[in-house]
Amino acid sequence: MMDTAVAPATTKDAILVASGLTKHFPIGRAGFRGPMRVVRAVDDVSFSVWRGSTLGLVGESGCGKSTLARVLLRLTEATAGSVIFNGENLFDLSRDEMRQRRRDMQMIFQDPLSSLNPRMTVGEILKEPLLIHGVARGEEKQRVADLLEEVGLGPHHSNRLPHEFSGGQRQRIGIARALALRPSLVVCDEAVSALDVSIQSQILNLLRDVQREYGLTYLFISHNLSVVKAVCDTVGVMYLGRMVEFADKRSLFSTPNHPYTQALLSAVPKSHPRATGARIALHGDVPNPINPPTGCRFHTRCPAAMPICQKMDPVLKDIGAGHLSACHLND
Ligand code: SF4
Secondary structure, three states: OOOOOOOOOOOOEEEEEEEEEEEEEEEOOOEEEEEEEEEEEEEEEEEEEEEEOOEEEOOOOOOOOOHHHHHHHOOOOEEEEEEEEEOOEEEEEEOHHHHHHHHHEEEEEHHEEEEEEOOHHHHHHHHHHHHOOOOOOOHHHHHHHHHHHHHHOHHHHHHOOHOOHHHHHHHHHEEEEEEEEOOEEEEEEEOOOOOOHHHHHHHHHHHHHHHHHHOOOOEEOOOOOHHHHHOOEEEEEEOOOEEEEEEEHHHHOOOOOHHHHHHHOOOOOOOOOOOOOOOOOOOOOOOOOOOOOOOOOOOOOOOOHHHHHHHHOOOEOOOOOOOEEOOOOHH
């Protein structure tokens, strides 16, 4: 297993510390008696999230960021590793104990319709978690009205069904549902990716407002680096199941170290018309996670690859001021 560094936070100021997190999905044998094949969706990933901050996870689709989020919340069980949340190892908890802790860890999805029961009214959708967890018994109606107001909707919306709302309004309902139990951590999985740019910024503003109001911590998963730059404090870059760079947002966007991060950033449209910087083209597709490349997993597409890159897996290490990168160019 690779000797990865844990991102620069101590368990004292971190709400969540993931160590050596691994998720392999078995997919059957190669041939009748061949070895069991696995999809290496997440491989030995370690990082920390500061309380009240927003950590962005970026990478091309299939890099493992959504699987990582599901493993963190134990919506799917990890193959190895640990997750310390509020000082407690989630992987030591029973199912019942985990159900209780989930009050404190909510998720907002890209497509709210897929997570909202289409036959329930918005009022029923928001009331459901309150009833399940016995919160505010007898005060559900008022809590639903308060939640709707917090996300910019009105009490009159509570009798409508999800399909009667626009995409932006549905995402507001998804946020209200996530907030219902007053969690401390919210995972936003491509939460604004399906929205028009103007609606996107309204939803991002709403997420910022409720973060300030309730001191929320966000894990913000996105393939959109402009959005990540706008909302995140810290950013982790994933490639083929591995964390390849992890840094404070300013450091990552001003001095990206890993060639993969440099290529991703070079593809972001520049806001200033006179901004320069040639686009770094990445050739080929992301390799198959069933059989990832030896050594550095990025070597098949890296414009700076050297002979050692095919043989040795680079360690994620501190290259200065807590900026972590996994590349032999730093050796
Ligand atoms: Fe490129 Fe080698 Fe660095 Fe990997 S270790 S990113 S292949 S230079």
